[in-house]
Amino acid sequence: MTYGNTIQHDDKGNEDELPLVIPEDIRYNCQGCGRCCSGWAVGLTDEDYSRVKDVDFGALKEELKGQELFIDRRKEFEAGYSMYPYFTKARPDGTCPFLFDNLCFIHASLGEAQKPEMCKLFPYTFVPTPSGIFVSVVSNSMASVRNLGSLLTDQRKMLAEIWQQTVDHERAQGRSTQQVSDVASKITAENLKAVRYDVNLVPGVALSWEEYMHIDSRLIELIKSEEHKNIFDTLIAAGELLLEALRIKNKGESLAQLSGLAIAPETIERYKQEPPTTFENMLFNLQCFRSFEWPLLRKQYAANWAAANKSPLMEPKVLKAGFRSVLGAKVEFPDTGVVSIPEVRKYKVGELSPEINQFLRRYLYMKVFSKGFCGPSMSGLSVVAGYNNIVANFLTAILYVKAQAMTKKVHEVKIADFYEAYFLLDKEVVQVSQLPKDKAQFFDSGFASPRLFSRLLGRMAKEIG
Ligand code: SF4
Incomplete structure (x- = not known):
């Protein structure tokens, strides 16, 4: 077993500004099985919702005609009982209403950028600590549980971008980004020391x-x-x-x-x-x-x-x-x-x-x-x-x-x-x-x-x- 600890260098071998700590021998890339897109309602921020609320999905896809695609939880969100103001309305079998042939219809028809942030960030996890931002993937994805795809250590640049999106996403929700709300969003080894x-x-x-x-x-x-x-x-x-x-x-x-x-x-x-x-x-x-x-x-x-x-x-x-x-x-x-x-x-x-x-x-x-x-x-x-x-x-x-x-x-x-x-x-x-x-x-x-x-x-x- 060769599991090790950290890779903190960019492509040129220089120590990078962002101290991501990435596990070795752990792989992940989406395999398009669609399993992650079922079993829960996907939370949408106001920004997520405003990107898709006026799209006439019924005109783009027959199966979506007349369908109720979102749930309004603004009242619960404002009262602090809900993590998001809106959610997708899952089908009776629990799958996301936008999932067709294991593919995301928002992604396919409007482009990846229009997908809910939560879907773009899944299944990565980032935990800021005084020693660095520890990166991993959760196992409620068939690709991650089976360790399929490229090594995370080879995806450093993309992981840094996803970390930045995570920070922006949590800020957009008005939530602190774990322990780093008081640290600049561009985290460096120096200001990371302030993380609790x-x-x-x-x-x-x-x-x-x-x-x-x-x-x-x-x-x-x-x-x-x-x-x-x-x-x-x-x-x-x-x-x-x-x-x-x-x-x-x-x-x-x-x-x-x-x-x-x-x-x-x-x-x-x-x-x-x-x-x-x-x-x-x-x-x-x-x-x-x-x-x-x-x-x-x-x-x-x-x-x-x-x-x-x-x-x-x-x-x-x-x-x-x-x-x-x-x-x-x-x-x-x-x-x-x-x-x-x-x-x-x-x-x-x-x-x-x-x-x-x-x-x-x-x-x-x-x-x-x-x-x-x-x-x-x-x-x-x-x-x-x-x-x-x-x-x-x-x-x-x-x-x-x-x-x-x-x-x-x-x-x-x-x-x-x-x-x-x-x-x-x-x-x-x-x-x-x-x-x-x-x-x-x-x-x-x-x-x-x-x-x-x-x-x-x-x-x-x-x-x-
Ligand atoms: S919006 Fe797209 S990526 Fe997100 S759960 Fe639904 S089908 Fe999957």
């Missing part, structure tokens, strides 16, 4: 940027080095590392001690012997519901809830499905219908292939490298809560791929099912990144234990292979 990166290790335990980077570097090393034989062991070891970081921090010592700190194999083995508690199993059931069934329900009923001004938690169907998942341990996955969680867990499948292991390590590396799993870009989640969210997603992905194997009556899990699982899971990660403060704090406290999922990791490692 506020992150806690656990709620109430603040880290400086240097302290955060000690943890970050050791986590990346753990993921890259394969010092633990499989991905389950790596994740248990990372949880132990975070626990050690908390001990060091509580003693008031330097987190530089984490460098080279090894986690003994016996420590990891212990989690394979201890069964998960009832609480841990129920939490896992809840995660499966949250990650896979809840989005299906939301897609089905969201319009009705909004029209009736009703909370989804008052909807009998949601309550019934939630109780069935958490207490009855039965969850509905896309494509498989309702499955029994204990039965799926018991279902025997072979070991994860080297290709799957590599995919999972690459995904983990991207999440940690991008600084997008905790802190300012993740609703302020602490490092431990953000890490546990990654682990919860991993465990539910394992259940998803095993459920697919069980339904097809085969005894090996497929990498294509992992792609699909992470494509769906990263859509929900976006939702977590937009949580309001009170909900984010609740999530943060609930996920603040470094070993929260260690016993489940140990047990599910034994249930596979």
